[in-house]
Amino acid sequence: MTNFYNIAIVLSFVGLWINAILPQNLEIILGFLLIFSFGILHGSNDILILDTIENKKSQFPFLKILITYVITVLIVVVVFYMLPSFALLLFILFSGFHFGQQHWEHKDLNVSMVVKNMFYAIYGLLVLNLLFVCQSKDVINIVDIITGQKITVTLIQYTFIVNTILLITAAGYLLLKNSDLKSQLLAEVFYLLLFAIIFKVGTLIWSFAIYFIFWHSIPSLLEQIQFIYGNISKKSIWDYCKKALPYWLVSLTGMAVLVYLFEDTALFYALFFSFIAAVTFPHTIVINKLFMNKKTQPE
Numbered sequence: 001m002t003n004f005y006n007i008a009i010v011l012s013f014v015g016l017w018i019n020a021i022l023p024q025n026l027e028i029i030l031g032f033l034l035i036f037s038f039g040i041l042h043g044s045n046d047i048l049i050l051d052t053i054e055n056k057k058s059q060f061p062f063l064k065i066l067i068t069y070v071i072t073v074l075i076v077v078v079v080f081y082m083l084p085s086f087a088l089l090l091f092i093l094f095s096g097f098h099f100g101q102q103h104w105e106h107k108d109l110n111v112s113m114v115v116k117n118m119f120y121a122i123y124g125l126l127v128l129n130l131l132f133v134c135q136s137k138d139v140i141n142i143v144d145i146i147t148g149q150k151i152t153v154t155l156i157q158y159t160f161i162v163n164t165i166l167l168i169t170a171a172g173y174l175l176l177k178n179s180d181l182k183s184q185l186l187a188e189v190f191y192l193l194l195f196a197i198i199f200k201v202g203t204l205i206w207s208f209a210i211y212f213i214f215w216h217s218i219p220s221l222l223e224q225i226q227f228i229y230g231n232i233s234k235k236s237i238w239d240y241c242k243k244a245l246p247y248w249l250v251s252l253t254g255m256a257v258l259v260y261l262f263e264d265t266a267l268f269y270a271l272f273f274s275f276i277a278a279v280t281f282p283h284t285i286v287i288n289k290l291f292m293n294k295k296t297q298p299e
């Protein structure tokens, strides 16, 4: 996946260039198009992944997995409705871990599982926090619509400072345990600076889309295809897309209904992120299972 990050760097610069030449509304449309294509696609085959894992172990019926998955999504929707602030906080924590795990899983950190998981969460949360600091006005607005709570710029800035200190401390600890990580950590500082520039100059959706698609969804898609089919070829990519199609269409239809029902942009953004949250919880668990399962299988 490290190879793909070189492509992600190039794509991010293309993203910056697009930001410079496109008017804002077109940039936002393009951002949504990327999220609805690659972003939704990368979460569409969770059930197939679970099926692959379970079939390696036992004959776990597909229907049972599907029902468990749908029930999980429904529980998340209900919790979001009844306890929105709690649900949003949990969603951000889960997302931070999920982004961090995808980014770091391939690197040999040489520390215990607990430390590793904490590091994944701190790293992913810092990326999200960076986005929130750079786009605080829009983020505050959306959080207000989802939860009814008006968070402040100062709160976002404080959490960012605490998060940065935590990450620097964690990185220092990792370096002590494995000095080979030095060049890797320097590369990571460069990535974070690149994210900061993108998040500062783009709109919220464009900034989120560049990170979410180029740095998270595409590497994750390649990972999943390799896991399910054992190789990455035109055929396996095609097979993956065919399998994902029904789930992808259901997601797109759901979103289309939202667009139709809620013309108010701010409300739409809030529903959009709540929708992503509903599928992110089971997705994070599935991908964690994938990585755990990979460890027990020969590469």
Ligand SMILES: CC1=C(/C=C/C(C)=C/C=C/C(C)=C/C=O)C(C)(C)CCC1
Residues within 6 Å of the ligand: 043, 091, 092, 094, 095, 096, 098, 099, 128, 131, 138, 139, 142, 143, 204, 208, 273, 276, 280, 283
């Ligand atoms: C950007 C953003 C938010 C957080 C979004 C997150 C946390 C997305 C995570 C997505 C994941 C993990 C997808 C699955 O792979 C908030 C807080 C709703 C406020 C508005 C802006």
